[in-house]
Amino acid sequence: MTDKSKSGFTANCETCTVKDKSIFCHLQMDELITIDEHKSCIPYKKGQIIFNEGNYPLGVYCINKGKVKLAHAGQDGKEQIVKLAKEGDVLGYRSMLSSERYNASAIALEDTQICFISKEVFFSLLRKNPTLSLEIIRMLALELRLTENRLTDIAQKPVRERMAEALLFLKETYGFEKDNATISVVLSREDIANLVGTATETAIRLLSEFKHDKIVVFVGKKIKILDMDKLVKTANIYN
Structure with a gap:
């Protein structure tokens, strides 16, 4: 039925x-x-x-x-x-x-x-x-x-590491678009900040830094990962 x-x-x-x-x-x-x-x-x-x-x-x-x-x-x-x-x-x-x-x-x-x-x-x-x-x-x-x-x-990691880890988490949760690099979800900067546990202004600044460092780039409202190795290293998830 x-x-x-x-x-x-x-x-x-x-x-x-x-x-x-x-x-x-x-x-x-x-x-x-x-x-x-x-x-x-x-x-x-x-x-x-x-x-x-x-x-x-x-x-x-x-x-x-x-x-x-x-x-x-x-x-x-x-x-x-x-x-x-x-x-x-x-x-x-x-x-x-x-x-x-x-x-x-x-x-x-x-x-x-x-x-x-x-x-x-x-x-x-x-x-x-x-x-x-x-x-x-x-x-x-x-x-x-x-x-x-x-x-x-939240207790031990700097906010930059938490931001990198949040982007990896988004990738693991929703996967990539067909280009195998763009995270397949649209989140506002406020939502990203609320996921990381920081102020919206801080999230915007960190994402701009990641863009400047050629770790990510913005494709419309989505985030494309340019350098996965650098993102993983920034997240410091293996220490």
């Missing part, structure tokens, strides 16, 4: 092109049919909020198409990007498992298509499929490691 939203966005779990990239690749056919029968397919425009920080979760969100940022608002109102997500990623499961409010808002970075799966359906799948449960545990462990690394970087 195929679910259809009011806008005409359709998605079939059995033939989904991003299924193999998600935790749902381990589901049996009858389990995929269960999701198909109950999920909602929802399109979001660039900049639209998918869920708000502070709300209680009602289910999980699987990205069928597009890119999403998860951002936490600090006490001073400044946004901190805590995660970037892509096609196949599942959002909101951690807060749902812990029965806590969302600690960040999910916002579409571009026009995005989301499949929403209710809490009841998701928990039913977890109880029936131990492989899915183990995959969730693996994802939680991975996120914990990434969070620990990020906290260490």
Whole structure:
């Protein structure tokens, strides 16, 4: 069965092109049919909020198409990007498992298509499929490691190294365009600053320095890496 939203966005779990990239690749056919029968397919425009920080979760969100940022608002109102997500990623499961409010808002970075799966359906799948449960545990462990690394970087690394590492992270998350050099995502300078954990003015200055040093160049609103070796060295990720 195929679910259809009011806008005409359709998605079939059995033939989904991003299924193999998600935790749902381990589901049996009858389990995929269960999701198909109950999920909602929802399109979001660039900049639209998918869920708000502070709300209680009602289910999980699987990205069928597009890119999403998860951002936490600090006490001073400044946004901190805590995660970037892509096609196949599942959002909101951690807060749902812990029965806590969302600690960040999910916002579409571009026009995005989301499949929403209710809490009841998701928990039913977890109880029936131990492989899915183990995959969730693996994802939680991975996120914990990434969070620990990020906290260490913010505490110990100079901002120039953090900027270089952020660009490498963007490349690992979203990949390159067909030229095998341009990072396949558009982020504002403010978003990049919020990812690095610095002021927007500092992010702009550092990107200009990277351009001057022939590490990167700007292609429209995207960033093209000219010298990967120099970028890795600047990030100092092997020390």
